[in-house]
Structure formats: structure tokens, C-alpha cells
Amino acid sequence: MTVTSTAPRRETTDDRRRAIAAAARELIAEKGFEGLRTRDIAARVGINVATLHYHVPTKEALIGLVADAMREDFRAQSLVRPRAHLSPAERLEHEFYDFQEMFYEQRDTLAVMSELMERARRDEVIHAAMRPILLKWHQMVAAIFVDGVADGSFRADLDPEATSSMFIGALVGFGRGPDTSPQYFERLCAELRRAVRVQTPTRN
Amino acid sequence: MTVTSTAPRRETTDDRRRAIAAAARELIAEKGFEGLRTRDIAARVGINVATLHYHVPTKEALIGLVADAMREDFRAQSLVRPRAHLSPAERLEHEFYDFQEMFYEQRDTLAVMSELMERARRDEVIHAAMRPILLKWHQMVAAIFVDGVADGSFRADLDPEATSSMFIGALVGFGRGPDTSPQYFERLCAELRRAVRVQTPTRN
């Protein structure tokens, strides 16, 4: 709560831009890029359309703002979770858990990411904002497999980068697949574990 | 070639609708749904906007037409390639090859599929048209793994459906990944083969 005033009428540009980005993100998740209207964003923030354009000059800049905000979110999140001290297998389990959490409790984030990735094909600005996120994720997962192969947790003939692509593709693809139940997610995770585990010729 | 006339000025409604769907598909691949304009479609077909609306009443119907045309394409393609007589391993290799071909030589198809899948989240009509394609693909791939497990080509503890999701997710994800070179695709394929193969406890 602000002490200086009971009702701070004017917000700073920085706060406004954050609020605008948040509102735009919600609306993109709800209606996609097609249905994104500057008027709707302004209405959700509770400001006039002209004020919106005062803070963010064009619609394109606005979408860029959303992309940047999303990138910043991911960057902050990865800093919050230092896991270098965990074993490769444990880190892999955390990846499963993180994705599951995002999928079931932050559907908006995933939907907006998906929209942005789609748009990134044609929009260089969006592409530039999305690429670091993707690369970071791939690097993180690939590092898990590199370490896991080195310490014998995973198959010795495993290609860390290719497995990282497979892993991430499988998770993202899950969201688009025919069955998005938690039970099926667990089956997918189990299959991914089997795909990378060391091949002990145990025969029951 | 039509025999009855040297220059058939008027096309049949069916041909027109096909041409319209094809033009719309191209434009979706180029500019996405956001940039899809009925005027552009008419121009590409070489007809008046009103004529477009004569054949396809609304834009929504037009998008539905594209979705249906795409579904029909996939259905026809799967009929053209009867592979039940091949071994599971051979069928899997065909899946790799088919995807690679589609990715590098029919990028449009993949781009439009991607756009349609994205839109399917909010559009029930599109969703209804896309779902059969997705299900069919999953079933086909899952069947390969079912047969492969049965005849010992693949791991006995392999979950065919989950592996199918992993497999398809990995392929689709490849197109969005950081490296889309044929060389990297081959690495991904190799990793997928290792992920499903029978575990011979060979130790070098």
C-alpha cells in the first residue's frame, strides 16, 4: 500500500507497460492473435485506447512487449531454481514436474508460448525473443543427459542433443495430443524414462 | 484436358471450390490466419470477391473448407500407401521418410497444419476436422509399435501409445527446434531408433 496517497491516480510508465503486457497476454491466451484488439487490452487495463497507444506506440510493439515479458519470466524462473547440485535423474524428474505444473496450472503461459512460436515464423522480432527461451530449454535438458551419460545414469550411446529434442518435442506434443490427462502424461514420462535408462538385461 | 471445349470459361462449382481451398491454403501458409483476406484469395484464384462468396458463403466456411481439404489429402495419402505387409521396423523407417519428405518438400502442408492445430483450440469446426487426422496418425504409429513389440523387433516393456506420442511429438517438435538441418533430423531418427530397440546387453 502506498502511504503518500490513498488513491494514486497516475501510474508510472513502467507499471503501465507491465499491466498492458499482462492484459495482452491474457487476451492472447483467450482469443489468440487473430482476436487480439487494442481496445480490449485497454479495457482490461482500465484505460483509454489513446493512453494505451501513448505507452505502446503500435500493436506490433505491443506484441513484442509480450514476447519480451515472457522471455523475462522464463529467465527469472530459471534463476530461481538452481539444480546443479542434483543428480541427472533427479533433474530429469524436475523437468517432468515443471512441465506438468505449467501445463495444468498455467495453461495461459503455454497457450501464449504456442501462439508466439507460431507467429515467430513470420515475425523476426518475435522470433528473436522466442529463440533464447527455446535454446535455453534445449541446453538445460541436453546438459542433464550429458551429465547422466557421464555418470552412468543413462545409456552410454545416448545422443544428448537429439534426446533433448525428443524429450522436449514429446512434452510439447503431449499438449496437442489426443489424450491430455495426467494419467497419460505419466505414461509418457515413464516411456521417456525407459528410453534413456541404462539397459540392464534383467529378465523377470 | 477437357475435350468438349478449347477454353472452358466457366468452372464447375466443385473445381472452383477446390481452387479456392488451394489458394486459401497457400495464403495461410504465407501469412497465417491473421493475414488471410478474402480479397487476396479471390485475386489468387483470379475471380471477383463476390464470386468467392457465391461459392463459399462465409470466411468461416472457407476455413472449414481448407480444413476438410487437408483432411481429405491425408486420408487419400494413407490409402495410397498400404504397408501392412512390411515389417514394423520397415514401417517405422517409412514414417521417418514420409515426415522428412513433407518437411523439406511440402513445407506449406506442415505450416498450414500447424496453424490449423493452433486455431483448433478455439474453433470447434476446425477441431472436428483436425482431430481425425491426429488420431489416425497416432493409431498408425501405435500399431507399428504394437506389432514390433509382438514380434520382438522392439523392447518388450515399450508402451505403444505413449511411444507413439513421443515419436510424433519428436518429429513435429523437430520442425520448431533450433536445428532443422537434414543432418540433425537423422540424429533425431537415430535416437528414436535406439529408444525403441531391443536391449541387447552388449558392452564394448
Added chain:
DNA sequence: AGTGATCAATCAATCACTTGATTGAGATCG
């Protein structure tokens, strides 16, 4: 003559963006 297909012209609605004026909090100065 009749029918399906086509077009030029047009409409109503919507969109991103602009204009010109207003507000209010802080800086400047007598």
C-alpha cells in the same frame, strides 16, 4: 427463356491509430 456463374459497385462494421484538450503532481522563482 432460363439458370448458374460472374462482376462492378457498394455497404456497414471494425480496426489501429490520431487529435486536441484536460488533469494533476512536481519544479522554478519572486
Added chain:
DNA sequence: CGATCTCAATCAAGTGATTGATTGATCACT
């Protein structure tokens, strides 16, 4: 102090351009 000035922030009311869709006349073929 307090009068005046500055300026970021805000808004009501547009502007011009674009969009999906319509109308009514015309064309081609039977």
C-alpha cells in the same frame, strides 16, 4: 509561501483505411 510553469499521463471524439459481405446487373451456355 504561493504564483506560475512544465510535463507526463489521461481521455473523448474522431480519422482514414480495411474488411467481410451484399446487391443488382450481366454473361454464357442450354
